[in-house]
Amino acid sequence: xxxxxxxxxxxxxxxxxxxxxxxxxxxxxxxxxxxxxxxxxxxxxxxxxxxxxxxxxxxxxxxxxxxxxxxxxxxxxxxxxxxxxxxxxxxxxxxxxxxxxxxxxxxxxxxxxxxxxxxxxxxxxxxxxxxxxxxxxxxxxxxxxxxxxxxxxxxxxxxxxxxxxxxxxxxxxxxxxxxxxxxxxxxxxxxxxxxxxxxxxxxxxxxxxxxxxxxxxxxxxxxxxxxxxxxxxxxxxxxxxxxxxxxxxxxxxxxxxxxxxxxxxxxxxxxxxxxxxxxxxxxxxxxxxxxxxxxxxxxxxxxxxxxxxxxxxxxxxxxxxxxxxxxxxxxxxxxxxxxxxxxxxxxxxxxxxxxxxxxxxxxxxxxxxxxxxxxxxxxxxxxxxxxxxxxxxxxxxxxxxxxxxxxxxxxxxxxxxxxxxxxxxxxxxxxxxxxxxxxxxxxxxxxxxxxxxxxxxxxxxxxxxxxxxxxxxxxxxxxxxxxxxxxxxxxxxxxxxxxxxxxxxxxxxxxxxxxxxxxxxxxxxxxxxxxxxxxxxxxxxxxxxxxxxxxxxx
Numbered sequence: 001x002x003x004x005x006x007x008x009x010x011x012x013x014x015x016x017x018x019x020x021x022x023x024x025x026x027x028x029x030x031x032x033x034x035x036x037x038x039x040x041x042x043x044x045x046x047x048x049x050x051x052x053x054x055x056x057x058x059x060x061x062x063x064x065x066x067x068x069x070x071x072x073x074x075x076x077x078x079x080x081x082x083x084x085x086x087x088x089x090x091x092x093x094x095x096x097x098x099x100x101x102x103x104x105x106x107x108x109x110x111x112x113x114x115x116x117x118x119x120x121x122x123x124x125x126x127x128x129x130x131x132x133x134x135x136x137x138x139x140x141x142x143x144x145x146x147x148x149x150x151x152x153x154x155x156x157x158x159x160x161x162x163x164x165x166x167x168x169x170x171x172x173x174x175x176x177x178x179x180x181x182x183x184x185x186x187x188x189x190x191x192x193x194x195x196x197x198x199x200x201x202x203x204x205x206x207x208x209x210x211x212x213x214x215x216x217x218x219x220x221x222x223x224x225x226x227x228x229x230x231x232x233x234x235x236x237x238x239x240x241x242x243x244x245x246x247x248x249x250x251x252x253x254x255x256x257x258x259x260x261x262x263x264x265x266x267x268x269x270x271x272x273x274x275x276x277x278x279x280x281x282x283x284x285x286x287x288x289x290x291x292x293x294x295x296x297x298x299x300x301x302x303x304x305x306x307x308x309x310x311x312x313x314x315x316x317x318x319x320x321x322x323x324x325x326x327x328x329x330x331x332x333x334x335x336x337x338x339x340x341x342x343x344x345x346x347x348x349x350x351x352x353x354x355x356x357x358x359x360x361x362x363x364x365x366x367x368x369x370x371x372x373x374x375x376x377x378x379x380x381x382x383x384x385x386x387x388x389x390x391x392x393x394x395x396x397x398x399x400x401x402x403x404x405x406x407x408x409x410x411x412x413x414x415x416x417x418x419x420x421x422x423x424x425x426x427x428x429x430x431x432x433x434x435x436x437x438x439x440x441x442x443x444x445x446x447x448x449x450x451x452x453x454x455x456x457x458x459x460x461x462x463x464x465x466x467x468x469x470x471x472x473x474x475x476x477x478x479x480x481x482x483x484x485x486x487x488x489x490x491x492x493x494x495x496x497x498x499x500x501x502x503x504x505x506x507x508x509x510x511x512x513x514x515x516x517x518x519x520x521x522x523x524x525x526x527x528x529x530x531x532x533x534x535x536x537x538x539x540x541x542x543x544x545x546x547x548x549x550x551x552x553x554x
Contacts, residue, residue: 029081032203037074042081043115047147050204051110051137052084055196056189058105059159064282065171067180068107068192084108086135087160088286094460095467096133104163104286109193110136112143112153117205121212121497124197124236125155126190128217128243128424131303132161132291140424145432145486149494152206154197158189162289165303167252168266170278181309183252183262187225188310194226194235212238212497216427217340220244220331221304224315224392227324231310238500240493241331242430243423245340246316246388248549250305257549262305316388317550319395328500329396332405332520333389335420338374338381339471342454343461345376352379355545365538371419373451378419382535383542389520391543393513403502404513406531408524409485411440411476416447425473426523429486430493434477438469481525488523 030048032039041050056068063069086099087106114120125141127134136155143153158164167183175182198208213236215223220241226232227239248257255261273288275281306313318324345351352359362379369378389404396402407426410418428437457468476482492510496502502521503510509530510521522531547554 031077034200034203035073036071038077039080040077041111045142045144046114047144048113048115048117049110050080050112051082052080052108053078053111054107055109055156055193056107059107059163059185060104061282064104064163065166065185065278066178067185067188071107071196083110083135083137084157086137087157088163088290089129089133089161090290092133093464093466094469096129096135099133099135099137101287102135106157106159107189107192108136109154109156109196111201111204111206112147112155113204113206114147114150114152117152119207120205121151121210121494122197122201122206122208123151123153123212123214123493123497124194125153126158126213126215126219126222127155128215128219129160131165131186131218134160134218139433139436140427141431142433142436143431145490146430146494148432149490151494151497152201152204154193154201154206156190156193158193159186161291162269163286164189165305166266166269167262167305167307168270169263171266172252172263174278181231181307183307184304184310187222187229187304188231190222190226191229191232191235191310194232198235209237210497211236212240214240214242214493215244216242217244217423221246221315224319224324224331225304225311227327227329227396228312228315228318229310230312233325236325236327238328238497239325239330240496241329241392242426243333243337243340243385244331244388245337245384246314246392246546247384248314249303249311252305252307256306314550316391316546317552319392320550320552322395322399324396326399328400328496329393329402330405330496330502331389331393331396331402332407333381333385334423334425335406335408336381336418336422336425337385338377338419339422341377341380341384342374342458345380348376348379351376356548357541357545361541365541371450371454373454374419379538379542382538383546386535386539387543387546390513390515390518390539391546394515397512397514401500401512403496403510403521405510405521405523406534408522408531409481411474411479411482413440413442413444413476414474415444417445417450417453419450421473422471424471426489428473428475429482429523430489432486432490434475434482434486438472438474440474440476485523485525488528492521 029040039050054071056071085103088102091100136157141155146153164186172182201208213223221244223239223241250259250262252262393402393404410421428434457470460466460468491504492502495504511519518533519530
């Protein structure tokens with residue numbers, strides 16, 4: 001009888017739901033109703049998931065290189081059980097093959113909730129990838145551990161590469177005629193997604209008045225741009241920036257910091273394509289607008305830039321002059337975020353000359369740094385990661401609570417072989433999806449020749465355009481230390497999202513950050529504690545250089 005009733009119910013549903021939707025309807029799966037239509041998600045891993053939700057219209061045809069427009073409504077029940085395609089991006093072997101080729105119709109987001117969610121804090125995630133590659137659908141970003149702590153998590157895809165960051169003069173002139181901002185379309189997408197969250201997240205059990213943005217690498221840097229953008233004011237209430245380096249950006253129309261303006265490099269790009277009009281540009285297939293692996297390796301991409309409306313300036317001087325949004329702020333770095341710089345770091349002598357640094361002082365300050373193949377990258381990290389973490393946290397703390405951290409944990413078997421946790425290594429621990437990344441080797445790796453491993457990984461990229469496994473985080477989900485670090489991060493992040501203070505369980509071990517006290521939370525094995533004066537002599541020297549670069553008082 002139950003089977004017959006089920007068959008009758010399914011037949012009735014097929015008559016009520018449009019044919020395109022009929023095959024996805026399943027009575028046992030969760031349904032959420034929005035103003036734009038109904039969604040049916042799935043229940044798995046202790047959370048409800050609603051995926052591939054359009055938050056803006058497809059940016060195709062005449063909407064390519066335009067600010068995001070409202071998404072269309074739909075009839076019936078939309079299947080939200082599977083991720084949508086990533087945004088178009090070049091394939092780098094070993095890095096993102098599962099995301100390629102992607103699709104321009106990619107302005108989608110995913111919502112994860114605990115069962116029975118009501119009025120919970122909301123955390124909105126912006127992925128990393130250098131604004132060139134990456135997607136919200138990557139295995140890093142399954143927020144199993146965060147959801148256990150009682151929050152709603154939203155992960156967002158936004159335009160990247162030349163489809164997301166592009167401002168030739170013709171496009172700037174069109175935008176001016178339309179009264180629209182130009183160029184940083186990926187950041188405009190992020191802002192539009194936050195408007196969608198404001199208007200829709202209550203249907204998923206989230207509190208639209210308690211939204212925390214967080215992101216890593218380019219996503220973390222996006223957080224600092226959103227912290228200073230007039231266009232994002234009021235759309236979020238707290239912010240977390242993970243591994244957000246602060247190298248100077250290009251300007252749209254003029255040369256700054258020795259870099260050609262965005263208009264100039266985009267004019268050269270148009271010339272290389274053999275096109276002279278916007279109609280011709282918009283008629284090109286998306287794959288013609290992607291970087292090649294060689295261009296990816298060589299950094300031939302303008303990326304984000306100062307446009308004056310969406311990104312109004314470099315974050316360091318804006319924070320220093322208290323021009324950021326006055327919301328609780330958390331920022332941190334990984335102990336070997338320098339791994340990010342390894343692929344593009346110039347020779348040591350060249351970097352020191354360009355930055356006006358004294359080689360004798362450098363030799364003295366870094367005499368104890370043993371892995372000399374990584375010295376330039378480590379010097380850069382002291383400035384553009386550790387130094388700017390301290391600068392931004394100290395500046396933000398003058399007007400709202402601000403906290404700084406140093407992530408220094410590696411799972412046991414890879415601990416000797418690496419200088420420290422590299423760029424992205426904290427991600428599976430923050431999200432609590434330790435089983436969704438590479439498993440750590442069973443046998444402890446030797447630390448005898450770290451530079452040999454590094455140089456091999458660099459050779460793979462430079463000669464084969466292949467991303468080595470060496471750059472990926474590895475975990476042991478069964479190790480109590482791994483589990484403890486993941487729990488510490490998840491609890492800290494979600495408590496901050498809930499209250500604006502990352503201390504939890506009645507502990508007050510993580511103080512607000514001031515440059516004077518220089519105390520940061522440190523995530524490392526065997527303890528829950530802090531680190532004071534992190535690499536102080538080295539970082540202080542690099543901070544002098546950064547302040548001079550940005551024209552700040554020393």
